[in-house]
Amino acid sequence: MRSFWVERWGKPLAYEDLREWIKALEKAGELKRVGEEVDPVLEIAEITDRASKSGKGSKTAGGPALLFENVKGYPGASVLMNQFGSERRMKLALEVDSLDEIAGRIRALLEVKSPEGFLEKLKMLPVLAEVGKFFPKTVAAKDAPCKEVIKREGFSVLDFPVLKCWPLDGGRFITLPCVVTRDPKTGKRNVGMYRMQVYDGQTTGMHWQRQKNAAEHLREKLRAAAGDSAAAHVQAMAETAGGTMNMSSGNIGLSQVKDDRLEVAVAIGTDPATTFAAIVPAPPEVEEFLIAGFLRQKPVELVKCETVDLEVPANAEIVLEGYVKLDELRVEGPFGDHTGFYTMEEEYPVFHITCITHRKDPVYASTIVGKPPMEDAWMGKAVERIFLPLMKLTLPEIVDIDLPVEAVFHNLMIISIKKSYAGQARKVMNGIWAMGQAMFTKCVIVVDEDCDVQDLGEVTLRVANNIDPERDIQFTLGPVDSLDHASRMPNYGSKMGIDATRKWVAEGFTRPWPPMIEMDAETKARVDAIWKKLGLD
Numbered sequence: 001m002r003s004f005w006v007e008r009w010g011k012p013l014a015y016e017d018l019r020e021w022i023k024a025l026e027k028a029g030e031l032k033r034v035g036e037e038v039d040p041v042l043e044i045a046e047i048t049d050r051a052s053k054s055g056k057g058s059k060t061a062g063g064p065a066l067l068f069e070n071v072k073g074y075p076g077a078s079v080l081m082n083q084f085g086s087e088r089r090m091k092l093a094l095e096v097d098s099l100d101e102i103a104g105r106i107r108a109l110l111e112v113k114s115p116e117g118f119l120e121k122l123k124m125l126p127v128l129a130e131v132g133k134f135f136p137k138t139v140a141a142k143d144a145p146c147k148e149v150i151k152r153e154g155f156s157v158l159d160f161p162v163l164k165c166w167p168l169d170g171g172r173f174i175t176l177p178c179v180v181t182r183d184p185k186t187g188k189r190n191v192g193m194y195r196m197q198v199y200d201g202q203t204t205g206m207h208w209q210r211q212k213n214a215a216e217h218l219r220e221k222l223r224a225a226a227g228d229s230a231a232a233h234v235q236a237m238a239e240t241a242g243g244t245m246n247m248s249s250g251n252i253g254l255s256q257v258k259d260d261r262l263e264v265a266v267a268i269g270t271d272p273a274t275t276f277a278a279i280v281p282a283p284p285e286v287e288e289f290l291i292a293g294f295l296r297q298k299p300v301e302l303v304k305c306e307t308v309d310l311e312v313p314a315n316a317e318i319v320l321e322g323y324v325k326l327d328e329l330r331v332e333g334p335f336g337d338h339t340g341f342y343t344m345e346e347e348y349p350v351f352h353i354t355c356i357t358h359r360k361d362p363v364y365a366s367t368i369v370g371k372p373p374m375e376d377a378w379m380g381k382a383v384e385r386i387f388l389p390l391m392k393l394t395l396p397e398i399v400d401i402d403l404p405v406e407a408v409f410h411n412l413m414i415i416s417i418k419k420s421y422a423g424q425a426r427k428v429m430n431g432i433w434a435m436g437q438a439m440f441t442k443c444v445i446v447v448d449e450d451c452d453v454q455d456l457g458e459v460t461l462r463v464a465n466n467i468d469p470e471r472d473i474q475f476t477l478g479p480v481d482s483l484d485h486a487s488r489m490p491n492y493g494s495k496m497g498i499d500a501t502r503k504w505v506a507e508g509f510t511r512p513w514p515p516m517i518e519m520d521a522e523t524k525a526r527v528d529a530i531w532k533k534l535g536l537d
């Protein structure tokens, strides 16, 4: 694999930055430069949407990556869109021939057993050295391209061609930001991708949903700032921070609190592994910079920020530094969302920018979301493949999973299992609803291991035939995605599991279960032998 990349790009792995990635895309015939003048308001989105939807079912599905080099109102600026928008580019981004290769690498790591003797310990050394390679490194500011231009005053985020994506959007949105925060309790960093609505040159929204890691960092800070006496207020604020409850800010009495802010840094336009790591639903213990290092097999280089105590990828095109005030919320949206519908106005924290640093002639990297398939569909598929071995750690009976793109990520998860005991399909559903961001899964379908979950026709046949609906559909209540517009309440609603596995006597099914129809091997072989002669192809 490595040799393949060395041959191909003449260097051993890991794109240094967005520019090297763009070069690689161009070399692979995956990039289209657009020289025609286009407006960052709606036009770039419409062009990108058409590209995303082109080539359906063919080898060119997802269209090319697009580099807009003549952006109306932004002379000299360029905008990169659809960089991850096909299976080919997703593999190119992560430098693999197949996404399952990364799953294989994770499996190999997980399979390392504890060494018993001295020799075995010695054998472990290469593995440990390999892991050591993934940890981020800090470099000096002079070696950080993102510091080529430093603006502590007179800056504006609108100096960059931030897009307005859809007609009813509440404004322009930064859609591909790597948002860095630090857990006030543990000091651990987190990188998440949370969209940012531009309110003015120095202020944006910060759309981290309440169940996401940065929202928890904010709550931790709030708990610490308010002290026990204000517990009720903290709870109310905590419910609101990154959420939807209507509550006027300020009534928690934080004006006396010295440390009334959570520092935030935002990197835009990083190497592809780092950008991708920001969307990976990793457990809070695992820092995304480490994931990026693992994916690119080379440490991410970080540099200290100018005005906040955080680090950002040194290779970033643009860095926004600032803070979110603990007691401030502002209406965010509407925004044309992943679901294909608008997410309507809701209150979210506000990001105040204290400094902007950037490379000379920065490339502005963005994406649009909307009715699938879009660029994010390919990113979601990569997450699905990479997480399979990790899900199997908790639910070892899982054979394969599929999240159909049309259902928009966690609205539908189809799982095949090796069923060994009564009620196991229900156990798997409950496991999914308890597992990280899989908690958002609205419908879970469980089938037997002999059903190919990637074949929706086969899945439909199993579900339609194998269920007694009243018996086999399970409803439950729990947290739902903030983007769900159908749930009874924002962020809280019901989920459904369908047990489409064969039913057992041990599950109270006493009728005979019929075998599925399959021709015997001998007959198949005989027909294979004469098939060509029949001239039926």
Ligand SMILES: Cc1cc2nc3c(=O)[nH]c(=O)nc-3n(C[C@H](O)[C@H](O)[C@H](O)COP(=O)(O)O)c2cc1C
Binding pocket: 175, 176, 190, 191, 192, 193, 194, 195, 196, 207, 208, 209, 211, 212, 213, 214, 278, 279, 280, 281, 282, 367, 369, 376, 379, 437
């Ligand atoms: C293009 C794109 C935009 C996203 N926008 C948001 C967003 O605005 N808010 C949010 O909470 N999650 C958003 N997500 C999903 C998060 O990035 C994802 O849940 C990630 O795992 C969050 O990181 P965390 O687990 O460290 O909190 C977006 C994902 C993508 C691919």
Ligand SMILES: [Mn+2]
Binding pocket: 190, 191, 192, 213, 281, 282, 283, 284, 286, 288
């Ligand atoms: Mn995280």
